[in-house]
Amino acid sequence: MAQIGSFALLLALALGVYSFLAGLVALIGQDQGYERLGETARRAGIVTFAAVLLAAVVLVAAAFHDDFSIAYIFHHSNRDLSAPYKFAVLWSGQEGSLLFWSLLLAAYGFVLRLRNKTDPRLFAYASVVLAGVQVFFLLLVNFAANPFGLLQGSIPADGSGLNPLLQYPEMVIHPPMLYLGYVGFTVPFAFALGALIMKYPGEKWIHITRRWTMVTWGFLTCGIFLGAHWAYSVLGWGGYWGWDPVENASLMPWLTGTAFLHSVMMQEKRGMLKVWNMWLVFATFWLAILGTFLTRSGIISSVHAFAQSSIGGWFAWFLGISFAVFLFFFLKNKSHLRGEHKLESLISRESSFLFNNLLFVLLCFTVLWGTWFPKISELVQGNQVTVGGPFYNRVAIPVALLLLLLTALGPLLAWRKTSFESLKRNFFWPAVGAVAVAIFLVITPQSWGSVFGLKPWKDISYFYSLMAVGLCTLVTFTVASEFYRGGRVIAKHTGQGMFASMVQLTHRNTRRYGGYIVHFGVVVVIIGFAGAAFNQDKEQEMGYGDKMTIGSYTLICRSYTDEENPNYSSQWAILDVYKGGKQIDTLTPERRFYHASQQTSTMPYIRSTLNEDLYLVYEGLNQDNGHPILKAHLNPLVMWIWMGVWIILAGTILALVPNAPAPVRVAAPKLVETAAPVGAGD
């Protein structure tokens, strides 16, 4: 099997190199009739996908056949591993995940090359850029991190098993989503660089790029939040985001990608920000690769230690070369990117996008700076420092709140110029609503729930939470007012009900109203984040019948039990949950011991409601006295985060749907009084 896989990878490399070089020659000599050569390059790119797919299928088949002669399968699988995780072996380790990266890149290239009729010349340039990136990853999997490397010595009877933390259903979908996001940013970059090299006339390339970016952004968003949900459900520390370098690596391209999705509108509608957009597309691609460099090189210490290796040098070279290539063509052709219009007023949609981009890029810089600062500190002062949650919370939260304010203001501003009066008129009632909600949260009694009776003067985190909820209300009202005002106009013209009118309004401009739905999703997510200021936790030894009280819940330990299965043995705590003196649930947090890897992991039990999550971790036995220890967390509003993500994804999908054509108004024909009767079948 290993030979088939290795051959497929070598074949893919040869095809990739051909696709790149032949495509390049065809573009250079396009005036000399090299079209057929270009066509062979395109077809080689298509077949590259088939070759990489074959390699990936072979690796998965090797996992299912327990072929431990392949070192990668030995290190990441074992006989009793269940089928979904054997499939997930493909992206569970360094070599496999790089192969998976190559596969996704080849798949994107496959789609791109099949759709080349849209604009053959632009697609030919993009195809060559994509082939260049593909060659880099194929070089990696062939020569630096080959997943088909054979195990030295005798073949063991069983494998070392998959990392226990990865044996969770979300690990079957989280990495593919994240990688689809990371890899997908290569496509907008390929189009942008292609358009820059060929001095593409017009803005069509930006339309194509925007759609690809939106799809990719959707995948990355999904991947990031699946990762957060996995961390919350598996790691057992009660949180979903730890500002770990690997998490930061996924956030950085997301931030610049989000900035691009906003600023691209300036280029489409007003022919402005062309240089900026070009750099944003490049930065997003570059940061995705930088993220991979961070997670793979081991240069920065991270809890994701399973992904460290010595391939950092390859990535460093690739980052340097891609930057040099982009800079060269930018300097050569930047005159082509001159803006077409002037800005008429500071109070306009254009300037709101400028400040929005400033804040997104600043957030990205903060994350990048914080991620690298331990290394910089080591170089400058000889010792590392930790840059963890407290740093990011203090620096990033105020910026994020400003961004939220702009999210509320932006839709109310018109292109070109907005009068102060108009802004006041549109902003007044949403602002009143937001202030009213904030006051309501302050004056209500705390007994109503975790986020009520909020006293912002007691702690800065309460103040931030109050601000966040207030601004979220403001955004919600402005989004609602946009739907309402548009719906009212349609209702007036068509006589339809308000809801039907708003649906029709959304169909007519899916991008705009899909975007508003995304904004609303973000609001819901941020309300979920705001709940973190009120988290509580409690740790206690709990014997049979012992009680623990947290918030309004009382937990009583009923018993402990254990269970064996071929892959792991598990211990369960069984606890009855009471609220207001009435039993409402029975929770069973679990602790597992995996036989193959000889590692332990916790499986928290989470009782999730709209108001709060009761999160229980069975931490094991006290080593001194043998008593079981349980830790309970009460995390308000966490469910809102996951609900918000669904709304964001729904909005993104809606924004990708083509607009419904606006109805054509035709003057009503005059009635013909003497018309002949129409018979059936006419």
Next chain:
Amino acid sequence: MTNPKATIRRALHCILLLAAVFAFLGAGDPAARFGEIGHRMMCICSCKEILLECNHVGCPDSDGMRNELMAAVSRGDSDSLVEQSFVQKYGPTVLAAPTTTGFNRTAWIMPFAALILGFGLVVRVVRSWKNRPAPALADGLRPIRGAELAQFRDQARKETEL
């Protein structure tokens, strides 16, 4: 009639004042200090978790560190004294965020410096765009300004409201 610029300036002053008031608020309650300082420190057991969030049963470090912290808070040691004693014992990586002294100060300054720089750049870009000459019109066309322009804009807005 109110001057819009003065209103904006006044609103900005209020926001700055509020931000300053809340930024200097801290939890003075001794009972909350343990939780607050504990969340500013890392467990040193290589789990890379905040001290009070380390959930390893049998962790060789976190229990001892928590006890030390509790003792220091009960003694009434100041926050900086507690942090200094932890840094001396466990090294600078025990703090979850860089200090505000020496080179570490740059960690805090850089994002805000970038914000100010970026803000300045945006303002400059906006000004240069505002001062950019309008594209030349073809022969026979005349620029539309003032009330006529406002009327056309209003008409365009009404017709493209959807």
